[in-house]
Amino acid sequence: MKKIILTGDRPTGCLHVGHYVGSLKRRVELQNSGEYDEIYIMIADAQALTDNMDNPEKIRQNIVEVALDYLACGLDPEKSVLFIQSQIPELCEMSFYYMNLVTVARLKRNPTVKTEIQMRNFEERIPVGFFTYPISQAADITAFQATTVPVGEDQAPMIEQTREIVHRFNHVYGETLVEPNILLPDNQACLRLPGTDGKAKMSKSLGNCIYLSDTEENIKKKVMTMFTDPTHLRVEDPGHVEGNPVFTYLDAFSTAQHFEKYLPEYKNLEELKAHYMRGGLGDVKVKKFLNNVLQDVLRPIRERRKEFEKDIPAVYKILEKGSIVAREKASKTLIQMKQAMKINYFEDKELIENQIKKFNI
Secondary structure, eight states: OOOEEEEEEOOSSOOBHHHIIIIIHHHHHHHHHSOOSEEEEEEOHHHHGGGTTTOHHHHHHHHHHHHHHHHHHTOOTTTSEEEEGGGOTHHHHHHHHHGGGSOHHHHHHOHHHHHHHHHTTOGGGOOHHHHTHHHHHHHHHHHTTOSEEEOOGGGHHHHHHHHHHHHHHHHHHOSOSOOOEEEOOSSGGGSSOOOTTSOSSOOTTTTOOOBTTOOHHHHHHHHHTOOOOTTOOSTTSOOOOTTOHHHHHHHHHOOHHHHHHHOTTSSSHHHHHHHHHHSOOOHHHHHHHHHHHHHHHHHHHHHHHHHHGGGHHHHHHHHHHHHHHHHHHHHHHHHHHHHHHTOOTTTOHHHHHHHHHHTTO
């Protein structure tokens, strides 16, 4: 069996460092590993419209922003298929069939859906499209026969829902769909990077993000105003690193080379944490170090992005070519599904012959 990756992002804004450590960095590593036969990276505009239907221009404008972030981070259209979800109509048809395999009660139990509904204060006003997006996501994954889905921890319930749909379809119609496996970030700190305000999740809608495209000045400003430990009032006070976003970010981004370059008085992050916890280390010094780390990580990404920005038509061409390739793949899967479901009426010669016999033609 081929090893195939499918993953993607909603184009509701530029991508941030949470996306980078949670999935983008890993995608590039997997792309360049040579271990996978096919890699599909989707800009999920149709899914983004489920809760932005009154502002389609927001989605339309951000498609190229996400594509630029992809390319700047190192996703290569020669190795990965970059495509736009709405340009693959087969995904809608697959979603329609999957809806018959999932109950409303099961969707309501999906932890990710429940959290998103609460965040957006939808309650009973939730759009049907948003409510059923786990089903749409299942179509995205299975259409490309993905064996691996690299995502953040918050998406684990969505992958589990996809696996349930695959089991149900294969049980009813015969072995047709591929069951995907989730691939989480290997760095525990990257599973869910908190917002700069200390909230549990970095989110574009909450405005607590550091974007991959942020200027050097913006990054510094956001880092220096980050939430830390509210009990660490004076330098000499013992501090807490658990639940402290500054140290979570250092867990995710800092390396031995960063300490050699910017904080040679510490051998590693564990020594820095120990000093902070016993007291005598101020937040400003730690934040300055984090700023230097993030500047080193994001500078080359920002510079590559500026190069791609010089030829926007070429970026759209990459997405157009990728969407053609993606649609061909999804079409083949849909044909197999319809054969299994026995709704391929015009290609089913046995059905036609039996009907001929039935009516004694």
